[in-house]
Every structure is written in structure tokens, then in C-alpha cells.
Amino acid sequence: MELFSRLPGWSSVIIAARRNLTTGLPQRAEPGFHPVAVTPYRGNGLGRVFNWASFAVTATAAGLRQPRPDVVYASSPHLLAGLAGWIVAALRSAPLVLEVRDLWPRVLVDMGTLAEESSAYRMLERLERFLYRRADRVVIMAPGVRATIEAKGVAPERIAFIPNAADPEDFVPGAARDTLRQHYGFTRRTAVYAGAHGPANGLDLLLDAARAVPELDVVLVGSGAEKPRLQTAAAEIRNVRFLDPVPKTEMPDLLHAADVGVHVLADVKLFRIGVSPNKVFDYMAAGLPIVTNSPGTVGDLVMSTGAGLVTPPTDLAHGLGQVAQASTDELAKMGTTGRRWIGENQSRRAMTAALASLLTSVVDTAADEPD
Numbered sequence: 001m002e003l004f005s006r007l008p009g010w011s012s013v014i015i016a017a018r019r020n021l022t023t024g025l026p027q028r029a030e031p032g033f034h035p036v037a038v039t040p041y042r043g044n045g046l047g048r049v050f051n052w053a054s055f056a057v058t059a060t061a062a063g064l065r066q067p068r069p070d071v072v073y074a075s076s077p078h079l080l081a082g083l084a085g086w087i088v089a090a091l092r093s094a095p096l097v098l099e100v101r102d103l104w105p106r107v108l109v110d111m112g113t114l115a116e117e118s119s120a121y122r123m124l125e126r127l128e129r130f131l132y133r134r135a136d137r138v139v140i141m142a143p144g145v146r147a148t149i150e151a152k153g154v155a156p157e158r159i160a161f162i163p164n165a166a167d168p169e170d171f172v173p174g175a176a177r178d179t180l181r182q183h184y185g186f187t188r189r190t191a192v193y194a195g196a197h198g199p200a201n202g203l204d205l206l207l208d209a210a211r212a213v214p215e216l217d218v219v220l221v222g223s224g225a226e227k228p229r230l231q232t233a234a235a236e237i238r239n240v241r242f243l244d245p246v247p248k249t250e251m252p253d254l255l256h257a258a259d260v261g262v263h264v265l266a267d268v269k270l271f272r273i274g275v276s277p278n279k280v281f282d283y284m285a286a287g288l289p290i291v292t293n294s295p296g297t298v299g300d301l302v303m304s305t306g307a308g309l310v311t312p313p314t315d316l317a318h319g320l321g322q323v324a325q326a327s328t329d330e331l332a333k334m335g336t337t338g339r340r341w342i343g344e345n346q347s348r349r350a351m352t353a354a355l356a357s358l359l360t361s362v363v364d365t366a367a368d369e370p371d
Contacts, residue, residue: 003165004073005032006352010359012073013066015059017051036062056080063088070363075099079124082131090134095366097358098135099162103148103274104128110270111200129153136362142297144273160358163276165351166285168343173256180257184243189324190217191291192258194251195279197224202266202313205293207233209316210240216324218262219243221254255286259331260308260323263292267313272296283307284342289334291319307338 004012011032018027018035027035036058039050063072063084072094074085082098089096105124108114114121132138132154140146141163149159173180181187197203203226210218220230221243234240246254255261261283265271273296280298283290290308292298299310311319323331 002348003352003355006348007356007359008352010356015062017055034062034066052078052080056084059084060087064091068092069094071095071097071359071366073097073099073359075101076104076131077101079104079127079131083127086131086134095136095362096134097137097139097362098131099139099141100145100149101141101276103145103270106148107200107268107270107274110268111266113199136366137358139358141276142274144297148274160354162351162354162358163346164278164281165346165348166278166281166342167348168285168287168339170348171252171255171282171286173252175253177256180253184219184254184257185241186217186219186257186259188217189215189259190219190257191260191262191320191323192219192221192254192288193262193264193279194221194246194254194282195277197222197227197230199226200266200268200271201226202264202293203230204233205267205314205316206262206264207237207240209320210234211237212317213320213324214239216260216320217241218320219258221246251282252286255283255288258288260320261286261288261290262316262320263290263294263298264316265294265313272299281342281346284338287335287339289323289331290338291316291323293319302338305338305341306334307341308334 004014013032013034015034015036016027017038019038029035036055038058039054059081069092072085072089074082074096076082076099085098086096105114105121105128109116109121129152132149132152137158137160138149138154139160139162140149143161146159150156193206195201197220203220206218207230217239219241223245227242231242261279263277263280265275271294275294275298277298280290280292284307290302291311292302292308293311293313293316295310295312302308303310309319309322
């Protein structure tokens with residue numbers, strides 16, 4: 001949404017679920033943002049599948065009620081969202097850009113929630129290939145995904161790399177650091193995890209690491225299906241605390257009060273090539289040193305930029321122990337380096353320019369095609 005709101009010369013309408021997945025709160029309609037009703041769910045059973053299906057229905061209906069678009073941009077945190085985008089594009093005779101956020105259905109197999117030989121997997125894989133064939137362009141968010149997309153039959157020239165991004169100027173705190181630390185109750189060196197609390201996030205690994213490094217406080221901020229269970233599991237870990245989700249506007253204050261930003265994922269092979277995590281870029285833009293347990297795309301970025309430390313997926317305690325013992329100057333150097341890199345290489349300004357170029361190209365190509 002941040003990129004589309006900055007596009008010069010374009011107007012856009014974002015169609016999204018009415019309930020914010022990060023905060024759990026209802027989202028209100030506003031200019032350029034159209035929330036739609038979806039069925040509620042808990043956990044990862046059939047209720048979640050019905051939630052996806054309900055979004056496909058309500059998002060399609062909402063899209064068809066909008067003025068005819070020049071282009072439909074369908075982001076696919078799940079494939080049914082991409083299907084809704086294709087239906088709207090087809091019925092309104094508009095080109096389709098498909099953004100691949102997760103490699104469905106492969107990620108479900110790698111996480112153990114779907115069997116590769118199941119009929120559900122085969123059906124989802126056919127849908128995946130169908131959407132790739134029908135999309136005028138496919139946007140990937142992690143470079144390691146390109147080979148997988150090409151293997152599905154997508155020509156290299158139809159693939160564009162536009163990752164998530166962040167701007168340092170969006171992370172200026174509203175108060176002095178000491179004031180903010182007092183506000184959040186940070187009294188010792190504190191590592192913050194700010195994000196979803198779901199199965200893919202592997203937060204049990206963070207709890208185990210926190211237990212092994214008692215000299216470091218670990219604060220988990222956000223919501224998700226796993227949060228109640230995680231809170232119960234962490235009840236006796238004295239250096240772990242959970243906070244409710246904070247609005248995006250408050251994130252600069254929260255990160256400025258912290259000493260370290262934690263990025264953690266479940267130990268899933270696909271995550272080593274197929275993720276572009278917003279939280280990592282937010283930490284960098286806020287000047288916060290990072291500890292991640294995700295080798296591959298994320299780990300290479302953190303190490304090559306000098307923005308933090310990378311551990312094996314199941315050894316997050318090693319990284320937390322290192323930042324617990326590091327000097328203030330060492331942490332500040334990592335934070336400053338990461339902030340400089342994101343501003344110079346992966347700012348929202350740069351990614352907005354790339355997106356604008358892509359959309360213009362797609363529209364121009366569609367206009368040149370014979371009816």
C-alpha cells in the first residue's frame with residue numbers, strides 16, 4: 001500500500017480484508033482503500049481456507065464495482081487472492097500483474113501442512129500455473145524465487161524483481177530514547193520482534209533462545225494464531241514479554257526504544273530463497289542492528305551490509321548471546337550501516353519508481369495489442 005500511495009501520476013484502490021492481520025483490528029474504508037468482509041478463523045484448519053475463499057468472493061465483487069482499471073495488480077499471500085485479481089482483470093479487459101509473496105503451494109508442503117501427493121496440492125499447483133500463464137507480468141520479491149518461477153514456464157522477460165522496502169526518514173521517533181524506553185518498560189538491553197505470530201514465524205525458536213540468554217530481554221510485539229499458545233509456553237521465561245500490536249505510526253518509537261531487532265522464521269528450506277521480510281527492512285531503516293536465523297537471501301543481505309548477525313535456523317541463542325555481550329558502539333555501528341544501505345539501495349522511493357515503470361510498460365503493451 002505504501003508504494004501505491006506514492007506512485008506519481010497514478011491513482012489506485014487497494015482491496016483488502018476488513019480485519020488487519022497484524023493488529024487484529026477492523027480496518028476502515030478511506031480514499032484509495034476498500035476493506036471487504038471475510039469469514040473469521042483461528043488456527044490453520046478449514047476456517048482459514050474458508051477465510052481465503054471468502055476474500056476471493058468479496059474482493060472480486062468489490063473489484064467489479066470499481067471503475068474499469070488500466071491494470072489489475074494482484075498480490076498473492078495466497079493463490080485465491082491471485083485468482084480474484086485474474087477474474088477482475090479478465091472481466092474488465094485489463095492487464096494483470098501478479099505479485100508472488102509466497103511460493104504457493106510449495107510452502108505448504110515444506111511446512112508440513114499439505115502432502116505433495118494430495119489432490120489439494122495438485123489442484124493448487126494447477127491454479128498456480130494457470131495464474132502464471134495468464135499474468136502479463138509476474139513480480140517477485142526475493143531474487144531466489146526467479147528460477148522457480150521460470151521453471152513453471154514464465155519467460156524471464158515477464159518477471160520483475162521489486163522487493164519490499166523502507167525509508168529511513170519514515171522512522172524518526174517522536175520522543176527521546178530514554179522517554180520511549182520508560183514508556184515501553186525497557187530497563188535492560190532489549191531485543192524486539194515486531195511482526196506476525198504464526199506457524200511460519202518459528203517463534204518457539206525465539207523463546208528457546210531467550211531462555212538460553214537470560215541477560216537479554218526479549219519483547220514480542222504483534223498478534224497471530226500462535227500468540228495465545230506462545231504466551232502460555234513463555235509463562236516461566238522471566239526475560240520474555242508480549243505486547244499488543246502497535247500501529248504503523250508508532251513503529252518508529254518502538255524500534256528507537258529497542259537495542260536489537262529480531263527476525264526469525266521456522267526452519268523451512270524454502271524460506272532461504274523465497275522471503276522479503278518487511279520487518280528486516282524496517283529494522284534497517286530505523287538504524288536497529290539485526291539478529292536473524294534465516295540463512296540464504298535474508299542472511300546474505302544482513303551479512304553483506306554489516307547490519308547484524310546471522311545464525312543457523314535452530315541456533316538463534318548464539319546470535320542473541322553475541323548482541324547481549326556486544327558493546328554499545330558495536331551495535332550502533334551495525335545499525336548505522338544498515339540504515340545507510342537501505343536508504344541508498346532499497347528505499348520506497350526507488351521501489352516506487354520501479355513499480356511505476358513496470359505498470360506503464362504493461363499498460364502501453366496492452367494498448368498496442370490488437371483487440
